[in-house]
Amino acid sequence: MEATAGTSPAGCGVTAMFLEHAKEDDYPAIIELVNAAYRGTGAVESWNIETGIIEGTRLTDSLLRQDLATKPDAHFLVHRDLAGGAIVGTVWLEPVNNRAWYLGLFTIDPALQKQHLGRKLLSAAEDFARAHKAKSIRMGVLSVRSALVAWYQRRGYQLTGETEPYPYGDNRFGTPLRDDLEFVILGKQL
Template sequence: MLLEHAVEADFPAIIELVNAAYRGHGDVESWNIESGIIEGTRLTDSLLREDLAAKPHAHFLVHRDLWSGAIIGTVWLEPVDEDVWYLGLFTIDPALQKQHLGRGLLSAAEDFAKQRGARTIRMGVLNVRDALIAWYERRGYQRTGKTEPYPYGDNRFGTPLRDDLAFVILEKHF
């Protein structure tokens, strides 16, 4: 699966895709939306630009449909240590999610990071997203036993609808 670095011209399509995949906006809802957990916009133009400016060593990658060129997947990869990389903003177009594209995108993202020295991929998944955690576990990710607090009071990524949120930290070692 071909991954390309996102460019500024991609931002509107990326923002639309991320919001559809995380929050269920659009014609087809994702199987793993955050409905009932967090509401509101997941990504805006200003948030995307802020993250890219604050983390110039990160790689925000897109996967395009081979025929139309439309962005159908995204992944954020960021080196956090000499051999540990963080994976985030992982999305597949909700209309295409039952075609196993997520598996391919995840594998391509892991290969991208491994080629740049990663020996571990780390991510945080909301503790209440059992189906999503199980999906990652089936792909070799393991719970580390660590959690990180949810950033209550920072509604830049949406408004939490629950008061019991935290991020479960998962890792995969190569």
């Protein structure tokens, strides 16, 4: 299933952003993009990389395949550059129950981040979830990433007061460099 997101609320002037489900042929490009956006492995560093927080690979082929296999109701969506077809953004949307959806693996190509594509992708992801009967979106963000938490808050997400522990000892997503990591949970009604 494919989706096109329409104009965002609040008069942001965001125009349609086309999302499509990731295909197996896309996995190498997705993995490269996610690792560049989260860990700064590309030519241009993202404004919100996890330098000094977590090091190592954020996503591998086996992790991606495992998540897709164990979460068949999830939608892993990509946005492509219209001119060349390159993947420039990703978002994972997963129904948690009949009302709340989880948002994760939200990335924009670091070289394009100053073009407000993150705002457009987030709006498109919300439109996609809404079209699939979601009533709210939740996400976990590392509490020490205050600039990223603030970015989501400016887009209508609120701290729920809930936290989740960081999975110390499980280095599938990288090696933590700090001993004070936890996830704060943000949510937004759609």
